[in-house]
Amino acid sequence: MPGTEPRGAPAVACLHADDALLVLAKPAGLLCVPGRGADKQDCLSARAQQHWPGALVVHRLDMATSGLVLMARSAGVQRALSQAFAERQVQKxxxxxxxxxxxxxxxxxxxxxxxxxxxxxxxxxxxxxxxxxxxxxxxxxxxxxxxxxxxxxxxxxxxxxxxxxxxxxxxxxxxxxxxxxxxxxxxxxxxxxxxxxxHATRLAFAHPECGAWVQYALPAEF
CATH class of the missing domain: 3.30.2350.10 (Pseudouridine synthase)
Structure with a gap:
């Protein structure tokens, strides 16, 4: 997602995007969602929404942790993926x-x-x-x-x-x-x-729309 990050901020990459979901690579040091205060508004979800308006958070990584993060592109997919995480149907x-x-x-x-x-x-x-x-x-x-x-x-x-x-x-x-x-x-x-x-290296789950088993990997840089 070039061009959306504040000057000096680590870049965010998109590994996969379709009509249902996004698979993003979160760098260490970036919040997943906005925090309290004006200095904590830059985050993964805000950057994603600049490119995919309405993208919704499904799960989070700690600010200090890097790696794979899913976002949903509709409320229905968000519910389905959130349920899959809650029922331990997502391999992490x-x-x-x-x-x-x-x-x-x-x-x-x-x-x-x-x-x-x-x-x-x-x-x-x-x-x-x-x-x-x-x-x-x-x-x-x-x-x-x-x-x-x-x-x-x-x-x-x-x-x-x-x-x-x-x-x-x-x-x-x-x-x-x-x-x-x-x-x-x-x-x-x-x-x-x-x-x-x-670093979150792998996510595997049933795609919420077609049901096919999908998996994504991102090697650690350390």
Whole structure:
């Protein structure tokens, strides 16, 4: 979507557009929807609506996270896609680089994190693992690569549930925070990179109009 971004802002690319939906590539540092204040009005949805008037938000990524985002081009498609997300019919994959060398699961290529997450009301918008008040939260993970020299691990992640900050909270709770995470990592880990090393790499779902299974991929740039 050239020509719509404020000067100096990261560009936004469209991977796919049809009469029903848009598949956009959100850069790190860009809001999905407007925030509070005049300085937070530039966002992915506003840029999309300049090219596709009436485009509607279906789901969001954190401002610090990059990767694939869907938008709907009608209220009916928005409802259908929102329902698909709510019923876990959309397959989502992420990549992250975390502090430390995570061990491979003993009996499977994939590991599971089942830790309930609740709002940390005294430190909003942060979230916290809370066995008493938290909602069930499930993340699957597998190791893609170890960097022994840097003492980091590249992971593929599948959020089975969709809690706010779920991947960031779960990995920090295991003692392997994501590099560049200013909210959940220690100061040294947060300072290792200028951005959060978390990226939404894949979305797969049944197209809301024709029913065909479609999938989109966007490699991480880190």
């Amino acid at each position: 994959r992420y990549q992250a680089v975390v502090q430390g060398c995570m061990a491979l699961p003993a009996d499977s290529a994939w590991g599971d994190i089942d830790l309930p997450i609740a709002a940390d009301w005294e430190r909003r918008p942060l979230r916290v693992v809370d066995a008493a008040q938290g909602k069930p939260s499930h993340t699957r993970w597998r190791v893609l690569d170890h960097d022994a020299a840097a003492q980091t691990t590249r992971l593929e992640l599948e959020p089975v549930t969709g809690r706010t900050h779920q991947l960031r909270v779960h990995l920090a709770a295991l003692g392997h925070p994501i590099l560049g995470d200013a909210l959940y990592a220690d100061a040294a880990t947060a300072a290792r990179t200028p951005r959060l090393l978390l």
